[in-house]
Amino acid sequence: MRIPYFPGCTLYARARGLDNSTRAALAALGIELAELPQWTCCGTVFPLAQDNYIGMVAAARILANAAKAGDGRLVTVCSFCYHVLKRVNYAVKNNQEAKDKLNNYLEESYAGETRIVHPLELIRDEIGFASLQSKAGGKLRGLKAACYYGCMLVRPAAELAFGDPDNPTIMEEMVDALGGEPVDFSWKTKCCGSYQLLNASDLVVERVRDILSAAAARGAQAIVTSCPLCQFNLDWVQEKFVPKTNGFSKIPVLYFTQLLGAALELPADNLGLDQHYVDPRPLLSGGCS
Amino acid sequence: MATNLSFQMSKEISGRIREISGQNPYLCIQCGTCSASCTGIGKMDFLPRQVIRKIQLGDPGVLQCRSIWVCTACLTCTARCPRGIDIARLMEALRTINLRKGNEILVLEKISLDLIKEIPQMALTSGFRKLSA
Numbered sequence: 001m002r003i004p005y006f007p008g009c010t011l012y013a014r015a016r017g018l019d020n021s022t023r024a025a026l027a028a029l030g031i032e033l034a035e036l037p038q039w040t041c042c043g044t045v046f047p048l049a050q051d052n053y054i055g056m057v058a059a060a061r062i063l064a065n066a067a068k069a070g071d072g073r074l075v076t077v078c079s080f081c082y083h084v085l086k087r088v089n090y091a092v093k094n095n096q097e098a099k100d101k102l103n104n105y106l107e108e109s110y111a112g113e114t115r116i117v118h119p120l121e122l123i124r125d126e127i128g129f130a131s132l133q134s135k136a137g138g139k140l141r142g143l144k145a146a147c148y149y150g151c152m153l154v155r156p157a158a159e160l161a162f163g164d165p166d167n168p169t170i171m172e173e174m175v176d177a178l179g180g181e182p183v184d185f186s187w188k189t190k191c192c193g194s195y196q197l198l199n200a201s202d203l204v205v206e207r208v209r210d211i212l213s214a215a216a217a218r219g220a221q222a223i224v225t226s227c228p229l230c231q232f233n234l235d236w237v238q239e240k241f242v243p244k245t246n247g248f249s250k251i252p253v254l255y256f257t258q259l260l261g262a263a264l265e266l267p268a269d270n271l272g273l274d275q276h277y278v279d280p281r282p283l284l285s286g287g288c289s
Numbered sequence: 290m291a292t293n294l295s296f297q298m299s300k301e302i303s304g305r306i307r308e309i310s311g312q313n314p315y316l317c318i319q320c321g322t323c324s325a326s327c328t329g330i331g332k333m334d335f336l337p338r339q340v341i342r343k344i345q346l347g348d349p350g351v352l353q354c355r356s357i358w359v360c361t362a363c364l365t366c367t368a369r370c371p372r373g374i375d376i377a378r379l380m381e382a383l384r385t386i387n388l389r390k391g392n393e394i395l396v397l398e399k400i401s402l403d404l405i406k407e408i409p410q411m412a413l414t415s416g417f418r419k420l421s422a
Contacts, residue, residue, distance in 0.1 A: 014409040044415040048381035050311040151363035191328040191363030195416035203332045228409045
């Protein structure tokens with residue numbers, strides 16, 4: 001199965017490991033991701049000002065180009081990309097003014113045909129967690145994982161439709177199928193502070209500390225996410241700011257695709273496990289074969 | 290907070306907030322669910338509920354409060370508002386009015402070189418789109 005794929009800007013730079021592990025893990029499950037021949041950054045944030053159509057143009061162009069690929073679907077894994085592409089597509093479909101204005105910019109007649117799909121949805125709907133379990137079940141040997149969705153993947157629920165906006169479970173279902181143990185984690189849809197690292201970094205440090213403490217209190221050995229910015233904030237802040245003196249031990253922050261790749265016994269070189277601040281390799285070498 | 294009822298926000302500004310956000314701030318019943326859910330509340334000078342109250346009262350000072358710049362646009366308030374107000378859009382309207390006048394909060398020189406070298410590209414793009422003119 002070959003499906004059009006939009007990596008996004010960060011996956012071509014800082015989050016190379018997310019891109020590589022996504023492609024490798026899905027390939028091992030029989031899904032080939034075909035990168036769009038031309039793409040730009042999606043814009044990273046959905047414009048919340050009603051009159052800001054220019055902020056939607058980049059995403060609309062990506063969607064219109066994806067429609068030409070003929071599959072009807074477009075896979076993207078970064079939470080920000082997923083959020084922006086899905087919301088801009090929703091606007092084109094449901095808001096005539098947005099549709100007209102964006103098409104005037106693009107000189108296209110795009111009507112919202114592209115369906116944005118997250119790899120977790122692909123695994124659930126195209127492969128099935130039962131089938132995943134038969135391929136790699138038990139490989140995580142009870143590794144305790146806190147599944148962290150953050151904000152962009154789940155809200156607003158009416159547009160994102162990624163499960164319950166306060167309690168999504170799709171990532172836990174994947175961890176469970178691989179033989180890991182998803183911990184009960186009530187901070188899973190809290191925001192990590194996001195881009196405020198640039199403006200109010202102490203806010204991000206506080207939120208990260210809350211999230212890590214909650215995960216640690218549940219016995220999590222790893223935090224699993226889909227967002228390059230959540231991954232960075234949770235990982236880098238531990239390295240830089242979380243004091244080493246208060247009994248806190250570091251928790252590796254992995255992409256769900258890295259965990260999946262490890263469970264599928266893919267070569268570690270493909271997974272980008274060496275690109276983290278808190279090294280996840282000792283855990284994975286002990287936690288899965 | 291002490292409330293001064295003599296505020297007079299120009300009709301132009303209050304109209305613009307409603308136009309840019311597409312939201313009706315008078316639906317707010319001041320329940321505080323947004324404040325209780327907020328990511329950035331620890332660094333805010335006014336709670337999200339109070340920001341909306343300032344809009345309702347026509348306090349022009351709402352455009353100067355720190356809260357609008359530490360909002361992370363995580364949409365938790367929007368998801369939980371029992372009155373269905375998209376509060377994140379009201380926050381964005383307040384930022385947008387500032388940014389369109391050139392009042393920005395994030396400038397490149399303020400960011401440490403160490404951080405720029407490490408931070409994911411998406412953070413720079415989103416930070417500048419939200420916080421700089």
